[in-house]
Amino acid sequence: MELVFKKELSSEDLLKIIFEYTAKIASETELKRVLVLMANMGREMILSDRCTVWLIDEVRNELYTTVAHGVNEIRIPFGTGLVGSAITTGESIIIKDAYNDPRHNADNDRKTGYHTKSIITVPFRNNDGEIIGAYQAINKLTEVDYFTERDLELLSLAASYAGKSLESVMLHQEIVDTQREIISTMGEIGEIRSKETGNHVKRVAEYSYVLALALGMDVAEAEVLRTVSPMHDIGKVAIPDAVLNKPGKLTDEEYDIIKSHTKIGHQLLKGSKRKLLSAAAIVAEQHHEKWDGKGYPNGMKGEDIHIYGRITAVADVFDALSAERVYKAAWPIEKIEALFREERGRHFDPDVVDAFFRELPALLEIRSKLTDVE
Structure with missing residues (x-):
């Protein structure tokens, strides 16, 4: 697929995107919808073709995403790939050409036919400073076809806000899931009797x-x-x-x-x-x-x-x-x-x-x- 070049956003345009998405995220309580908003915000802020929000599955010792523009859920072993490296070290990563970096896992490209070139990966943290996931954006859509330090600053800003918002949503989701489990179990107890x-x-x-x-x-x-x-x-x-x-x-x-x-x-x-x-x-x-x-x-x-x-x-x-x-x-x-x-x-x-x-x-x-x- 041929990428369409875009112009870098003005400060006014950036503020508009930030205010629009932070307001939407603040009023949302469902985890999947928050993840979609986070991915869309990241993609629009730094003009990437795709943006993925990765989370840590501690039970299965994996990293996973349910929101990746153009693909379904992906799971990888914890610590692997560029996103695994960023989450493990706590350091952001900018890659101009993914195929020249040994940390890039090209398996997904081979499966989907998509060609990954430039990548930026930024871990995000909860209110206690613990890393709970990462943003990963792919393929810059400007004439300068790679991500810059300015993109890193913008995506880090998004990650700082989104990570803290995400924690409260995840806690809310955990409460809801617990209620559902209790309700299901109690319902079956009633029928068994x-x-x-x-x-x-x-x-x-x-x-x-x-x-x-x-x-x-x-x-x-x-x-x-x-x-x-x-x-x-x-x-x-x-x-x-x-x-x-x-x-x-x-x-x-x-x-x-x-x-x-x-x-x-x-x-x-x-x-x-x-x-x-x-x-x-x-x-x-x-x-x-x-x-x-x-x-x-x-x-x-x-x-x-x-x-x-x-x-x-x-x-x-x-x-x-x-x-x-x-x-x-x-x-x-x-x-x-x-x-x-x-x-x-x-x-x-x-x-x-x-x-x-x-x-x-x-x-x-x-x-x-x-x-x-x-």
Whole structure:
């Protein structure tokens, strides 16, 4: 690919780029999006063809990037290549011609057909001064086709800001990942107690995600629902086994005990200020509410029921009906479709039911992939 030469940026242009990207990075909490912004900022500031943000994977003793213009994730052993050298020594590196430097690993060029010429690599540090990754820009796009000391100063400036911002985002991501792990584990514990399988909560999660997107929810919000929907029956951990797994018909008193799992689940989760656990509390309490107001525990009606509860209700019932258990056969799809048509506007939100029918092929594919193995 022929490179198009550009003019060096004026001070005014540089300030505009810096202010634009620092504002975007400061307001972002998702790691991958921050990495994209960092890469774009570096590329624009020093007029490179590509810019890569490398991070350290201490568990696997590797360096990796999920953001590299023009390529997918790359992983290399820690300490190897130019980026490994920069991170290990803490020193920035400028190379005018990569193929004349023994530290350059040309394997990726051979795989992609891309020709690397000039390279600049700048490590970045967290608030404690520890190196946590590096910028690496490739191929200068000006008539002077190599990186200069001015480029080093500019990319070092970007690295100084971005490294400290990245640390807070990584800590936030670690908290979110921990919440997700706790939610997933607790969801499976709840199902095990009620003789369900781990795949039940996985299927409900995937169904909920598909339905949320079909209803116009953005990807980030749909991902929240996918993460928390496995907690819908967590309150069952407090229901006595004799009632929870009773083989015969429940008495009115026993049924009231079963229904209490919604309130119990809400009580377990409602105190958290974390977004995921707060969302899980909503799902736990509201997934048995009905559109016509005849559900439980609060008899909520219509759009008073949170959209998370309305979606999870459809996902949960669909899976309960379509899955085979020792105490019942799976319903044929025709019978399930008939029930949802009948309960549209009664048990279920009409819009969610309509989304269910539109996405039924995708839901059936999920069911097939996550089938229970007895």
